[in-house]
Amino acid sequence: MNVPVGFLAKLWSLASFLPFFVLLLLLGSAKALLIGPVAAAIVFLGDSAVIVGLWPAHFVWTYCCVLATKRIGPVLKILAVVFLPLPLLLLPVLGIVGSLLVGIGYGVFTPLMATFEAVGEGVADKLSHCFLDGTASTIRGACMVVRDVTDFCFHSYFSFMDELSEKMGDDEAPIDIKLSYLPRSFLVALVAVPLDVLMITGVALWKSPCMLLKGWQRLCEDLVGREGPFLETVCVPFAGLAIILWPLAVVAGVIASFLSSFFFGLHAGLVAYQEASFQMGLSYMISAVALYDEYTNDLLYLREGSCLPRPKYRKAGSAKYETGRDKDEHNVTAASAEKQHQGQRKHRRVLHRSKTFMETIQRLRPIQIWDWLFRSCEINGRILLSEGLISSEDIEEFITKGKGKKLSIKLPAWCILHCLIRSAKHDTHGLLISDDVEVTNFNWPKDKVFDWMLGPLLVLKEQMKKLELTEDEELCLQKLIMTNANEKPSDWEDCGFPSSDGVKRAQLQAIIRRLQGIVANMSRIPSFRRRFMSLARALYLEAIDAGTIDGSRKVECKVKADIASEELQSRDVGDTKGSSNGTSVDVDMV
Template identity: 45%
Template structure:
């Protein structure tokens, strides 16, 4: 859809579009105002109960894990336990409850508005009905889902992180320690930086706020009349329309955000003093931080470059960058001074993948491979029972997702993919369409590095199979030891590299498992695998005597049976005959 050209066409398009937009906006606002108190109440009560109920446990367990941490030295532990942890633990209930109130109110109001506009999108049938219905029950369900995910983060994710802090040792057998002699100077300069930066930065933000207000309105009204930018697509209209109405609040929020940020920006002077072991460089940073903020705000508002504040060097080893504070801005080079076209991203869109979509894709793969492994007897009933209990099963919770990630990396390496090729062999996750959230880089970039390393290793089929089994079962040392994981590479160097790949993939998977929605999806996965195992047991259970389970010749079985893999446990004897080097299609299990 191209924006109209010409003054008359733009004016007519604006006249036709404005009543349509106002009607949807009023309807969405009515639903938002109606359900906002209910959603806010549910989310506030639910999250507050979780925070206050777990706060005593969090308090005691945090101190216990800090005292038992192997990577921190005695002096650092004392400083953290006396000055840092009390502030964080006291502020956590306040910040959590206030954030739940604000987040619940925002979600309860904005979710119905967004879904009201999405109800009239392309391809939707019975749009009038969906305009009134969409955003009502789905918002209530989403509110309970948010509370559920928040509880998983406060319970499972918290204890997982603290267990790592308590159990993992420092690298190179050297724990982290703090230089106590530099702490008084760092504290003094932090307070001084806060006292200087907060009033000055607040004054700068207030002076630039009128320019931000009128510049934003000018851009938004221009897009509204010409149906350009965010007004070009229906799904984006709510954001743009609300931006026009609430733009003054956005400006106030930007000013308040600058005031809050100035606290941390000024207090960072203490970090500079500690890192550089120089009180003078801390003073230089206080002055330079004013220049940094001034130039950054000029770049954001497209104002003239440079700053009226000096920018002294506050590092002993100067980093590569701009040497003249009045020269071209490093954050806005000359090639980007002209404003780009506002409709390019819509006429030539790049489909940006969302983190939740990638998470859903990962669990679909886990379900697919999990069902195959259940039919092959690789995932046992004990694994599922452990996964459902508090004990947990690393084979399912860590090994299975890590195995699916490894399959994606192997598939991408063989296809010479620039990014990561997903299971449909069509969609490719690259740096251009990846989710733009910063935390996603914590997983995406290491996976790209591992993919390139696997591609450079040029693994054989036997080495790939060995790596797959190692990734799947490395979380269960006893089973890995008792199971025939196949012939390891003859080279000790190659074997060590494969072991390192397995450990890194499982480490990345463990970090992904702390994602807020992971636990809920994982429980659904375990239930699906459990149902599949129950169906297999029910369909193959005779009245008495031995039980015969039909074995499918899946790709998984063919891949690993060719590599002489067999798994032994108390209840099953898997279909592989090491003497004849053949796969047995039916396995007899004696109860």
């Protein structure tokens, strides 16, 4: 869209757009009033039923795992047993309230956004889409939300607890706390909480008029010039609503500052414990106010830094409590960022920025990286099925019982490892997920979960580069990662691995174990299980039709019924296998 230049052009653009915008807003609001209560009821009742129904099992199993685990020391275990009832009793209450808020938000805003999205670029028959989009798809999406919550409560939670109960490695030590450090920590927290609450709340109140005026000024300028949030048609209703409700946003910011100040004060007690110093805890108490002031200055585009004192609250050598792995990840990420910034490999096409509001949301949900992973699992799954490294029993176990690490953990781990090998061979700065798409820290999705994965993957890529694998080693590695335990060096004895270098074998085993740990964490994300289950069903039917495996007739009928049901649910919500609203990334993993 071309932004109008000049006052008269901007005024005419605004005047001609307002009637069109008002009609779409009224239509979207009408659909929200009709569809919203139904979707909200589905999310609220479904999620609440799952959370409350599984709460007794969660309560009992949490205590069992905490008492049985050896990863927690005796002192910390006693404190956990004493204080666990409070969060566990609050869990169903918070779950019910959260389900209500999520249901209302989803039921109201999804039909409204779909109405404005229907008049976007590239949409044929805009009139019918304006009336139909966001109706049935919202109901199906609400059902999908309930399913994801069910997966998280029924599978992800118990997976976390099982990991807590696992046997520790020989080089691991239990986590515990020192009782002698607790008095000074409690005393620092007792002093820091009221002081930080008073000071941070005072800074927030002092800067709230500036936030109010600057926000109104920026939003009004964007409204007149059709820039910023007003450039996209679908964003206009929410940007316009932001002008009206901006005072409430300022009040919410002050309240959020007040609530966060309690955590600043409590963190001062944690610093006193970590540094074993009463003075360092008090220093953080003072520095926290300066840190907050500096953050708000950056947020409001005021002067850099802060005029408030900021004493050092870490001793030398413990500034960030970085482990060697954390430092390596930081150095690798920083080096790749610097090289990328210098403009090397400009011929590669990076992931495109989305052009519509819905695609922007999907980008923030890292849907493109998600699509690449599942597409890669689909391609490599076919190969492994044809080579006999995945059997019908493996797929049937995952489909019927929801378990099976060989399929849900080892297959994605091999796909990521293959990506690391390709990236190392091409000497890329990031991760080469296809022949012309390179993911770096510049275009990596801005999502905390995925941010935690980028650093380790870049470190592993550099390690793979130093290992310099041959083609025979890569082929053997594919078999080993799918069939062997890879827990200790003896697991690779008589495996046919071409290299006899014991150090190289140990490094590869460590890389595989770390990748499997990353995938295990990814598998606990609710949408992962739903999409991987769809992938497993599709692979199962395809392998039966091709004669690659002999499947069970009962399981085959169940899979066909489930696929037919999923196709009805995902037809309009853009969650089909291998792509999502045109944002999928083509993969060439073979």
